[in-house]
Amino acid sequence: MAQPPTTAGRSTPHHDRPPTARLEMTGISVAFGGVSALSDVSLTVEPGQVHGLIGPNGAGKTTLFNVACGLVRPDAGRIVWNGAELRRLRPSRLARLGIARTLQGVGLFRGLTVLENVMVGAHRHARAGFLSALFAVPTSDRDEARLRARAEAALDELDAGAYAGRPPDALPYPVQKRVALARALVSDPDLLLLDEPASGLSEEEMRELGDLIRALSARMSVLLVEHHMDLVMRVCDQITVLDSGRQIAAGTPAQVQADPAVTEAYLGDEVDVAADAAALSTSGTAAADGREG
Template identity: 85%
Template sequence: MSGISVAFGGVSALSDVSLTVEPGQVHGLIGPNGAGKTTLFNVACGLVRPSAGRITWRGRELRRLRPSQLSKLGISRTLQGVGLFAGLTVLENVMVGAHRHAKAGFVSALLALPTADKDDRLLRERAHAALAELDAEGYADRYPGSLPYPVQKRVALARALVADPDLLLLDEPASGLSEDEMHELGELIRSLSARMSVLLVEHHMDLVMRVCDRITVLDSGEQIAAGTPAEVQADPLVTEAYLGDAVDVEADAAELARTDGGTHA
């Protein structure tokens, strides 16, 4: 995304923000409350149309990007909430995320043709494998509403991973998780970079600093810093945005690295 600007009712939400996620990279997007993180994430998802700027994917500009296009482009996303279908089982919810790999069309499924049966079997296998990767296969036949929130988060992540995307967009995946669960999530995100790129929007600073290769920092809709975790931690503009008026850069950076970001979004 380059030169992205967004205005709502004349109020600027983003101003000339640029961000590039490289292949095999975990790229963090952080900032205090009202920084514009969610707006930029929604631009990447096609939920918000920028008033200026360009979105480019694999060298091709995406004009009028829509959420329905993401799967075919090789992009998956999670939501701040879990966004699971209450009337479908866990397995069926994950199968929904694998539909880009289906070869049979709607008519074949409607008429119960052999190609549709084969598709169903393959999608189920994919869904089981995605759940197993997240240690959630034992919940396959349960309904989301009967599961603890952290398990629902794993199911939602499995639904995004089952599409085998080239780019995974994660919106606050650590919310509602315990310290141990957050550590497991960090290990998973790092392992994912071997087969896909990740754009991570998160307010838990310890997780961001541990798993990200590069970080972009927003404040009041503007990009104030970008670089490696070490470079971002040492940037006085970043510590000032999070902690108020800077007093001692080294002390502030250490505090930023220690905080779990619980009061920041």
């Protein structure tokens, strides 16, 4: 994976501004078929903050993430984006709002090249309309060239530029993850929603991902859903912990790590108990060192 991004040579002015985006989710409740998936959950992602969302299997993390993406409509609660309430948030509105997301899988289009996949994510910045593109007028050609340049820059930022002309399904899974992240970053979002970005990565790739996420927080806010506790503790400024659809803890990595309710929730999870317990008990020093470095 690429080295942490810099602002040198960028063509988009957004990178020169400090992040200002703020996401508030207050009192979120969701039920499926009468079964409660989330009950009165709240979190706030502050400008330039990496906010982690963790919890054992079945805690409700994916449901809350899907509420933030507009994939699930809450039965109760409010979503406020930069001071304005979003009453009917839909996935199709995310790009216009300045929000980008990645999913647990890569979600790349097989019929398109890597570069074309990333260009899809840049449509927020397209100037030519549909009819212009349809009839290939000069404005459309210029627009396509500009979006292509943005997509190439996003791939280069993640050391994936060499794969631009390749079909994504011919690439190793970690490279596909980079392409999916490039497609999110090419829209130049104010808020990046990351759903388990470290899945399928080696330890070294995970460390590079952590460095990248920390660097991205200089230009955007990040909401991170992740199972790897060492990554979460190292990169996050604030963490919200869910268990069985309820919020059981919130605070800094050190505060969450020391909360008995968090330890109890993870010790009760049959999957990866040893790894999660070890991470929760040993990553405090590493987390502090990582954020300082």
